[in-house]
Amino acid sequence: MTGGGRGDRRTLSRTTWVGASPAWAEFRAPASPAISSPALAWPPSSLAWLPVRPFAARGGCCPTIVSRRQWGARPPRSRVPLRTPVPYVIIHHTTGNRCTSQASCSREVKGIQNYHMNTQRWSDIGYNFLIGEDGRVYEGRGWKTMGAHAKKWNHKSLGFSFLGNFSNRIPSAAALNAAKSLIQCAISRGFLKRSYTVTGHRNVNPTSCPGNALYRVISKWPRFKAKP
Numbered sequence: 001m002t003g004g005g006r007g008d009r010r011t012l013s014r015t016t017w018v019g020a021s022p023a024w025a026e027f028r029a030p031a032s033p034a035i036s037s038p039a040l041a042w043p044p045s046s047l048a049w050l051p052v053r054p055f056a057a058r059g060g061c062c063p064t065i066v067s068r069r070q071w072g073a074r075p076p077r078s079r080v081p082l083r084t085p086v087p088y089v090i091i092h093h094t095t096g097n098r099c100t101s102q103a104s105c106s107r108e109v110k111g112i113q114n115y116h117m118n119t120q121r122w123s124d125i126g127y128n129f130l131i132g133e134d135g136r137v138y139e140g141r142g143w144k145t146m147g148a149h150a151k152k153w154n155h156k157s158l159g160f161s162f163l164g165n166f167s168n169r170i171p172s173a174a175a176l177n178a179a180k181s182l183i184q185c186a187i188s189r190g191f192l193k194r195s196y197t198v199t200g201h202r203n204v205n206p207t208s209c210p211g212n213a214l215y216r217v218i219s220k221w222p223r224f225k226a227k228p
């Protein structure tokens with residue numbers, strides 16, 4: 001995630017979003033009706049597999065979020081509150097392994113937390129949320145805690161990181177839809193300003209993150225800015 005990226009950043013930054021793409025329109029489709037399946041009535045436990053399908057929650061359209069307890073997080077060493085609503089969403093990729101199930105993505109997230117806490121000596125996993133190609137979102141520091149994902153920007157942004165390496169391929173449609181849904185969820189729950197800007201990690205720090213392929217995708221999203 002270091003070096004590179006700066007050269008082609010200028011060219012890529014010229015990309016301007018000009019209208020609703022089919023992918024975005026698809027995402028904005030109304031959520032399916034709330035499911036009254038017995039599965040949802042179970043007390044949440046790390047053993048309960050969560051449905052991938054987004055469902056209406058608290059008036060907004062939120063993706064399935066796997067809680068820290070559900071993926072087996074270690075407790076943070078400390079927490080700094082994030083002042084919300086923040087004006088920015090910063091997109092990352094983890095450069096780790098691809099994962100397409102709750103079990104494999106949970107293992108990935110645990111590995112990243114261990115790396116951030118043991119090797120980087122951070123207080124917790126750096127990102128606010130992580131997005132799996134299983135279409136689920138994994139809670140990192142969450143909505144209310146300042147992340148450690150983009151130097152000088154942590155206090156005014158939410159850091160969303162796609163699990164995997166997206167230099168040469170784009171994330172699954174399920175992952176991209178989950179990310180878009182997470183942005184709407186953040187607004188509806190009051191953690192992100194309606195007038196938010198979405199940008200890539202490479203646009204605020206010298207890094208190739210979130211990978212060229214993923215960067216090309218997010219640069220077409222509404223409210224993307226290459227120079228935030």
Ligand SMILES: [Zn+2]
Pocket residue numbers: 001091092093149201207209210
């Ligand atoms: Zn990054």
